[in-house]
Amino acid sequence: CEDCGKSLIGECKLHGPLIRAKDRVIPSRARLTLPHYLTLRVLELRAGNQQILGVFAKKVIQKRTQFGPYVGQLSTKLTCYDESRLVLQVLKDGGKYFLDTPNEDCGNWMMFVRLARNQEEQTLVAYQHCGEVYFTTVKPIEPHTELKVWYAADYAKFMEASAVFIKEESDVCPLPPVAKEPIDPWICSSCGSTFATFALLESHQCIHKDRV
DSSP states (O other): OTTTTOOOSSSBTTTBOOOOOOOOOOOOHHHHTOOTTEEEEEEEEEGGGEEEEEEEESSOBOTTOEEOOOOOEEESSOSOOOTTSOOOEEEETTEEEEEEOSSTTSSOGGGGOEEOSSTTTOOEEEEEETTEEEEEESSOBOTTOBOEEEEOHHHHHHTTOOSSOOOOOTTSOOOOGGGOOOSOOEEOTTTOOEESSHHHHHHHHHHHHHHO
16 A cells, blocks of 8 residues: 555555556457448347347448458357357368357457348348358448348358248238338349349349350
């Protein structure tokens, strides 16, 4: 104690405890990588103060905007699983590895993007390129809209998943028939065929290019 000049085990009984100054809280690596036109919102607070976050647009994001690559640790097994996020794998040196993000300092902001439950709310498509995973917008994203992702057609095969993920929520009231969007909104301009996702349309259009 600098007041009484004694070396003590624990607090000084005469002058009391020291005033502890805490370090400033530094945002995690994942939060620091968030682009300036995106924001994180707390959607739910679970037990243990666990926050369920979503990524939202602050301004209009154009179609065909690419984000990435996704940052994660290469692992042969997934140590952190969240049913609201996509499971991602990559092919490296002939092996198939998970992109694992056990905490926010092991990844970038893309780890916060939630999966799309249906084609109407899907705004991003995930795919692998040169051993990395990227997200690309499949339509313009309006301000205050949440970014949600699902696999591209070829990547869905690689992940052994369906091309479109549909999950019905019991607490969500269905829209009236008039307000619903068409079931197959993606139409090929060359032959008029319709597809459930933009990724399937892109794969189909490659056939036309090969024929030309």
